[in-house]
Amino acid sequence: MGGTSIKIGVVNEKNEIIARTVLETRLDIAPEELIANMGKVTRKLLENSNIPLDQCVGVGIGSPGTIDDKEGVVIYSNNYAWENVPLRAELKKYLPLPIYINNDANCAMLGEAAAGAAAGRKNVVFLTLGTGVGGGFLIDGKLFNGGLLGGTEFGHTVVQVGGVRCTCGREGCLESYASATGLIRMAREQMDKHPDSLLWKLCDGDKSKVNAELAFKASDEKDEAGMLAVQEYMKYLAAGVANAINMFRPEVVVLGGGISNRGEKLAAELNGMVKGECFGHTFVKPAEVVIASLKNDAGIIGAAELC
Amino acid sequence: MGGTSIKIGVVNEKNEIIARTVLETRLDIAPEELIANMGKVTRKLLENSNIPLDQCVGVGIGSPGTIDDKEGVVIYSNNYAWENVPLRAELKKYLPLPIYINNDANCAMLGEAAAGAAAGRKNVVFLTLGTGVGGGFLIDGKLFNGGLLGGTEFGHTVVQVGGVRCTCGREGCLESYASATGLIRMAREQMDKHPDSLLWKLCDGDKSKVNAELAFKASDEKDEAGMLAVQEYMKYLAAGVANAINMFRPEVVVLGGGISNRGEKLAAELNGMVKGECFGHTFVKPAEVVIASLKNDAGIIGAAELC
Incomplete structure (x- = not known):
């Protein structure tokens, strides 16, 4: 639905x-x-x-x-x-x-655990990075849904106390930073600071047209505004991924949602960033970050x- | 051990x-x-x-x-x-x-779930607030230990991206803020800013003597340095407690460790702060924060x- x-x-x-x-x-x-x-x-x-x-x-x-x-x-x-x-x-x-x-x-x-990027794995974290941030967790082959009603709301765990106000009412939720919406906000902030940046050209001088794809494109072309926005975004996303690993100890972290369209570049960069953030990483193997493969299916x- | x-x-x-x-x-x-x-x-x-x-x-x-x-x-x-x-x-x-x-x-x-503050509960979050921050989780009556080896390291989830360096290597871990060690750091920072504060008197002019008990005492006596330190501490602790609730949906959050010696005052204040931070709190009952009762036993x- x-x-x-x-x-x-x-x-x-x-x-x-x-x-x-x-x-x-x-x-x-x-x-x-x-x-x-x-x-x-x-x-x-x-x-x-x-x-x-x-x-x-x-x-x-x-x-x-x-x-x-x-x-x-x-x-x-x-x-x-x-x-x-x-x-x-x-x-x-x-x-x-x-x-x-x-x-x-x-x-x-x-779906990803049954037939996609995590096929055959029994311990999986799935993060959707779209308008918001959603999380799904497989532990020992079973869906983990927390204790009482309400479900796991990983997107609404705070990663920046006193940070940006989230739609849920809290300040500094992962969702406010690691969603596409978060990246767009960061890109706009950098556009304001860099009026000559490529990002302005990519969205025809209309700040409302900036999206995750354009932010990544500007960053790839070494535009300073684009690079700063993407660097900030990746810092928060990596923190969220490492938080999930330190709590759930999965074999694999699967990324879905619009942001995951960036593909292997995103996974490779995150794997580099996350490794040292996993508690006990010199003793236990950190989870691997991969891109979802089934999309809407x-x-x-x-x-x-x-x- | x-x-x-x-x-x-x-x-x-x-x-x-x-x-x-x-x-x-x-x-x-x-x-x-x-x-x-x-x-x-x-x-x-x-x-x-x-x-x-x-x-x-x-x-x-x-x-x-x-x-x-x-x-x-x-x-x-x-x-x-x-x-x-x-x-x-x-x-x-x-x-x-x-x-x-x-x-x-x-x-x-x-122990707390078997015979202590959470006796009879099947969905429990336990947080030790001592030198570090430890977490234990009971879901549907069973110990939740995550997927692969390593265990749940809730103290090493980041609540302040780019924050204070933790002993684990990450920056901004809950442990660096919600532990007694975190409160002591905050108290010392406020002592530096308030050279005339009661906190200085309480620790005989020796900053190394400040501890969690003295910080709470100064706060209770309306000392500005004490109040600011405790306010900052409570903000982070509440964020951590609400993060645990939004992930694990427990019936009850039990607080142990040295900080929990503050007792009902701590529980009452946290219950007030955490309620609105729980995702879907208008539809699902938020967990209650209580103080551990068994201490070392x-x-x-x-x-x-x-x-």
């Missing part, structure tokens, strides 16, 4: 997506109506693919926000402006199958993994 | 310490010798208490440093200057019982819990 569209797939036992569709949606319709649409479009997809319902073992859903995975309820989703929506109970009216719901970042992690395959 | 002494206890099934002794030790003796002493003193304690070895279900040990709990090896302990010491295999020569080893902070957490009872 994404911001403006819901991606629906039929996944077989080999973790292959054998049929797929997209439900474009407005966010201002009632939850019941949206869920009904999800159910109907999924039934149609199965019919069109000649897959009878009784051949399906279940329905897995990756939802943004705070999920009660035991009860199948979306407790709160900022995106959809949902509060205590009984997603499982509602969807069951249209899809009478076992229904499993979890956080979207957790699903993307499960990770969430679909991972949601199916919930079943 | 503490800095200069090893506390040894016989724990019954009701989590009561029915016999105890202390092995004072030098740190410069060979590991084999120290472990032999541990074994002999424990045998003697059992004999003196008329407890035959075959009535013991096992030996639990809380060791500082990085532990391989599966193999029973102390991979690295800074305190003891141990590297790859086969603690279980060596001790077994003297105590032919199942032997379980884990990190000391984990053992203290297990937590480690002994918790080590027995390993068995």
Whole structure:
């Protein structure tokens, strides 16, 4: 379930997506109506693919926000402006199958661990670096979701006490620094300090046009504003990655989201930066940072993994 | 296993310490010798208490440093200057019982969860605030130790990127701010800025004498230097506690170590500060901060819990 569209797939036992569709949606319709649409479009997809319902073992859903995975309820989703929506109970009216719901970042992690960049690994940290920062954690082959309700909110751990105000209300959350949004803010700050920088040219003199890709491009071309912004960004991202390693001791840290489009350059630089930051690194092997490989399919395959 | 002494206890099934002794030790003796002493003193304690070895279900040990709990090896302990010491295999020569080893902070957490401030809780975060900052985590009633070797090092997650250099090599670790050592540094900084402050009087004009207790005392008496130091300290401690809650979603956060001697005042203030910092706090109940109740016995009872 994404911001403006819901991606629906039929996944077989080999973790292959054998049929797929997209439900474009407005966010201002009632939850019941949206869920009904999800159910109907999924039934149609199965019919069109000649897959009878009784051949399906279940329905897995990756939802943004705070999920009660035991009860199948979306407790709160900022995106959809949902509060205590009984997603499982509602969807069951249209899809009478076992229904499993979890956080979207957790699903993307499960997908990468099942069939992507972390295939075969049992201890995985997944970080989505997009508008925000999401985290998913696999420990001993099992999804780690913390204790009580609420889920792991790694993006909302503070890495800069007294720092930038986050949308969650805290100051200095990792999300405010290691997201694409964070990089864009850093780039704009450097543009203000460097009025002759290449970054201004790359975005046609319009600061609102700067994005992560342009910031990386300027940095690669040795533009001072671009380099300073990217250096600052990498410092925070490396701190966040090392924090996750020191807490969770994974074999591998998988990076997804828009920022991960930078690819191997990003992974190589982070591996260099993070190594010395891992506690006991002279005695225990630090985790390797890799780039997610399934892109948008990770969430679909991972949601199916919930079943 | 503490800095200069090893506390040894016989724990019954009701989590009561029915016999105890202390092995004072030098740190410069060979590991084999120290472990032999541990074994002999424990045998003697059992004999003196008329407890035959075959009535013991096992030996639990809380060791500082990085532990391989599966193999029973102390991979690295800074305190003891141990590297790859086969603690279980060596001790077994003297105590032919199942032997379980884990990190000391984990053992203290297990003790508080078994018989202390978190008795009966299944989701617990324990933080020791002493010379350093240690963390122990109980999730769904089970000790959470992360994925691969190395253990959870919550004290070595960065809360201030580019901040104070930690003994681990990173800059800005929680340990550098939320430990007693951190509070003492903050108090000294304020003493330099406030040469007429009460703190100077409380430590007889000798800055090296300032400690956490004096800093809290000065703050309580409205001394500006004391208040500013404690305010700064509490800001970092609250950030660390909220970070742990947002990652682990415990029912309760238990505070131990020297700083926790401040007692209910500390817990009450933190509960006020942390509440709004917990992600989704309007929808999910934030954890309660409480003070550890077992003091030094937590480690002994918790080590027995390993068995």
